[in-house]
Amino acid sequence: MNQTTPAIVAQSAVRRLPRIALWLLCLAYILPGFIGRAPWRNNDMTTFGYIAELARGSTAWLQPTLQGQSPEIEALLPYWLGAWAVKLAPHSWATDFVARIPFMLLLAMALTTTWYAVYYLARSPRAQPVAFAFGGEAKPADYARAMADGGLLAMIACLGMAQLSHETTPALAQLAFTALSFFALAAMPYRTGIPLIGVVLGLAGLALSGAPTMAVLLGLGGALVCFLDRNAQDPGEPCNAPRSLRWSLAVLMVTVAVATLAWALDQWRWRIDLPETNWPSLRNLARLLLWFTWPVWPLAVWTLWRWRRQLTSGNFGRHLALPLWFVAVALAATLTTDAADRSLMLALPAMATLAAFALPTLSRTVSALVDWFTLLFFTIFALIIWVVWVAAQTGVPKQPAANLARLLPGFMPSFEWFPFAVALAASLVWVWLVKWRVGRHRSAIWKSLVLPAGGTALCWLLLMTLGMPAVNFGRSYLPLVRNVDRVIRAQSPGRALPDCVEFDNLTRGQIAAFQFHGRLVLKPARGTTQCAWLLVDVTTARPLPKAVDKSTWLLKLGVRRRADNGEAVQLYQRIKP
Incomplete structure (x- = not known):
């Protein structure tokens, strides 16, 4: 023993x-x-x-x-x-x-x-x-x-x-x-x-x-x-x-x-x-x-x-x-x-x-405390996700819809059947899981962690199904790249992509995003580089990089992502002699 x-x-x-x-x-x-x-x-x-x-x-x-x-x-x-x-x-x-x-x-x-x-x-x-x-x-x-x-x-x-x-x-x-x-x-x-x-x-x-x-x-x-x-x-x-x-x-x-x-x-x-x-x-x-x-x-x-x-x-x-x-x-x-x-x-x-x-x-009292806390926390969080999604789709309730519009300006909600069906099925499974947990059944030593694990999986799944459009809009570079791409194509002959785009002060993530989403051929801004466009990150509050010569470049677009309360990129076009 x-x-x-x-x-x-x-x-x-x-x-x-x-x-x-x-x-x-x-x-x-x-x-x-x-x-x-x-x-x-x-x-x-x-x-x-x-x-x-x-x-x-x-x-x-x-x-x-x-x-x-x-x-x-x-x-x-x-x-x-x-x-x-x-x-x-x-x-x-x-x-x-x-x-x-x-x-x-x-x-x-x-x-x-x-x-x-x-x-x-x-x-x-x-x-x-x-x-x-x-x-x-x-x-x-x-x-x-x-x-x-x-x-x-x-x-x-x-x-x-x-x-x-x-x-x-x-x-x-x-x-x-x-x-x-x-x-x-x-x-x-x-x-x-x-x-x-x-x-x-x-x-x-x-x-x-x-x-x-x-x-x-x-x-x-x-x-x-x-x-x-x-x-x-x-x-x-x-x-x-x-x-x-x-x-x-x-x-x-x-x-x-x-x-x-x-x-x-x-x-x-x-x-x-x-x-x-x-x-x-x-x-x-x-x-x-x-x-x-x-x-x-x-x-x-x-x-x-x-x-x-x-x-x-x-x-x-x-x-x-x-x-x-x-x-x-x-x-x-x-x-x-x-x-x-x-x-x-x-x-x-x-x-x-x-x-x-x-x-x-664990005693029964502690196990019950964990169960009730988890039940309330994840049920409320899941309901919040559903309420925000309904507000985004219908405009009702007004306050969640207004909060979403303020946090993600320019975001347009969309409805897709498959994510909706998956989220609904997961929510029903959560209801069944709660009913099973509070019911009378034989005890098991892992039972106290069923609701925490199930609740975490539920809320993550709801965010990645119902909330995926908003998450993609707020967490990806797609809106930023699309704004830049729209201006470049509008100013390019035949709306084709330029041969190259110079960049200065861009982060590694921004470089990868413009290369992948925008299919832009990026080149570091140097004196020998002669591209028609220039991308500059001006998030930090310091003077413009030396690459931006106002006699050479004309500002065409300034994009600031209010979703993360910071990131700002400017697009310049080379002034033709």
Whole structure:
């Protein structure tokens, strides 16, 4: 009997979550956001720009550039995956959609490997529930499977992951390879070939996705956990210290090889950016930590409290040590890099694992509190989405329609049957899920996370179906490019595109957008360049670039995107002598 475990779980509480329901939930979370949208501004569009350049053969594979500019994140593998997909796909397929397919698979891999990581950690002897005097406690395999279901539900429920996990950026690749490494280290006591392949691909993929330092730190911590673990076998089996030592050395060797690979490909960069100590910066960071990982962080904290006897005994198992190390490394990156939200996302697989180990220790009162809070929060949020959509379509109620028109000036709502049918079906499923949850049925340890995961998937799906036209208008460069394209074609003979367009001060995302959406041939503004048009970003409040000579250029259009309260681009036409 494990005296230090707080988990008291009967066999009746570890029934499986129906596989069809789990698969449908994952599909409802993964597919919306990848299908039926244009590339979004900033990082999403920028990554697609590098992918398109690689697919066209316009840049080197080991040093991708976009109009001579290197990526802000010195990653390679995410751009390679997107470019390979574009080159292999039929030419009739939309290029931006094809580039998103590998990232869709990466998100699916992150969810799958998180499930298996929780499963193998829950098989650890010190993670097992209390053995009953007359039997009836949960069987190890059934207990681990139910805990894995809870861990996957916890990860889907994280509010901050929804948008970032559906963007084609190196951050999603980092999440997927972090989860793969986490799974490989968790499965080492029970498998041989798959964990070894997983740790090689996970750490190497993480290093080639712009996070070599994290890959090395996770590898070193994983090797230490393997070395210190002396209870890696099922209950009743003798300890196998030599096996733990071999795994520790293997992980250490892989880590050294990955560090060498990153050095050979020039992937090491100094990105330490300590946070400011003023109150606004600290407040924003605290808000990010609170809402981004909701609702898993309260459950993770509860796990540390309820399992504190193992934490203070000096012999706590890998089910606590491994996720704690992954969380600590991700939190350190969050506090010391400028991309705090993307770094914090890498902690979610491990935090979801810690949250899963809180489930066997929750009282009925706490479970009911989570259910009612989740029910009210997501039902209200879903109703708001429906009300805004109805207002956009009909003008009633007037206030939501006026707010939408103010936030997205120029946006014209449209009605499409298929997104409407999907959103309606998802809403009906949510009603059924709520009815099932409040009904009388046998208890299961994952039941407290059904509504959080289902509510997050519902609201994300509604945003990506009913709200997709508005999201595309506000989050993509399409309106900006269309305004510029309209002026250029109106002033061009035969309404044809010009041979080239000079640009100055444009962001990487803007360059990629004008090349993809506008099909413009862009060239940096130099003294030797002689194009008929010039594009200039004047978002920042500084004097016009030197490229804008008023004796040479005539202002034809100024576009300011009020959707994001800033971005402004000016279009100039060359004055004919």
